[in-house]
Amino acid sequence: QVQLVQSGAEVKKPGASVKVSCQASGYTFTSYYMHWVRQAPGQGLEWIGIINPSRLGTTYAQKFQGRVTMTRDTSTNTVYMELSSLRSEDTAVYYCARDNSGRYLDYWGQGTLVSVSS
Amino acid sequence: EIVLTQSPGTLSLSPGERATLSCRASQGVSSSYVAWYQQKPGQAPRLLIYGASSRATGIPDRFSGSGSGTDFTLTISRLEPEDFAVYYCQQYGRSPLTFGGGTKVEIK
Numbered sequence: 090q091v092q093l094v095q096s097g098a099e100v101k102k103p104g105a106s107v108k109v110s111c112q113a114s115g116y117t118f119t120s121y122y123m124h125w126v127r128q129a130p131g132q133g134l135e136w137i138g139i140i141n142p143s144r145l146g147t148t149y150a151q152k153f154q155g156r157v158t159m160t161r162d163t164s165t166n167t168v169y170m171e172l173s174s175l176r177s178e179d180t181a182v183y184y185c186a187r188d189n190s191g192r193y194l195d196y197w198g199q200g201t202l203v204s205v206s207s
Numbered sequence: 208e209i210v211l212t213q214s215p216g217t218l219s220l221s222p223g224e225r226a227t228l229s230c231r232a233s234q235g236v237s238s239s240y241v242a243w244y245q246q247k248p249g250q251a252p253r254l255l256i257y258g259a260s261s262r263a264t265g266i267p268d269r270f271s272g273s274g275s276g277t278d279f280t281l282t283i284s285r286l287e288p289e290d291f292a293v294y295y296c297q298q299y300g301r302s303p304l305t306f307g308g309g310t311k312v313e314i315k
Contacts, residue, residue: 124304126306133295133306133307133308133309134244134252134295134297134306134309135306136303136304136305136306139304148302150303151303184251184252186251186252189257191299192239192240192242192257192258192299193240193242193254193257193258193297193299194242194244194252194254194297195254195257195263196254197251197252197253198251199251200251
């Protein structure tokens with residue numbers, strides 16, 4: 090069965106960077122793009138960007154351009170999302186989610202809480 | 208970017224009642240690119256509906272989706288206790304992918 094398992098919670102100081110991982114299993118890793126979505130406490134869902142694990146193509150939401158980098162490791166079926174220059178507003182749960190046919194997100198990771206505080 | 212506006216913000220209903228949730232897009236979206244998700248506290252979102260009207264695997268038939276153009280609807284025909292949650296619509300007909308602000312369905 091498809092599973093996306095994310096890394097554990099992180100606590101960071103303002104200005105630091107965080108790198109969250111998402112390990113996929115149960116399907117052919119390079120056949121599906123992967124999205125990253127975040128959710129601030131008590132708020133809605135916000136799209137961060139998407140990565141093509143096969144060709145390493147990425148598309149980022151304009152809001153995160155210059156601060157986010159998505160990468161992958163095909164030997165471990167893992168995608169990564171690194172966010173730099175963290176500020177308190179980046180405190181959120183970060184999710185990876187598998188793209189299906191460029192239309193919807195069919196499987197989600199369990200989420201990774203990133204807390205930014207001085 | 209396409210802005211999705213969900214209404215109402217909160218829907219207070221009793222088990223067994225019908226729930227109708229609205230999602231309005233700021234510009235037309237192909238129905239193929241509209242999806243709905245359910246999220247319960249402390250959990251990741253779960254895909255309910257894709258292509259505006261197709262139920263995802265394992266989703267009960269009391270959930271249905273409809274709509275086209277700029278107006279889309281999620282209907283829960285008879286609310287079960289486990290259906291009280293927050294629901295989000297999403298579009299990816301045009302980048303960036305966007306979500307609506309959510310509708311909370313709470314027990315009256």
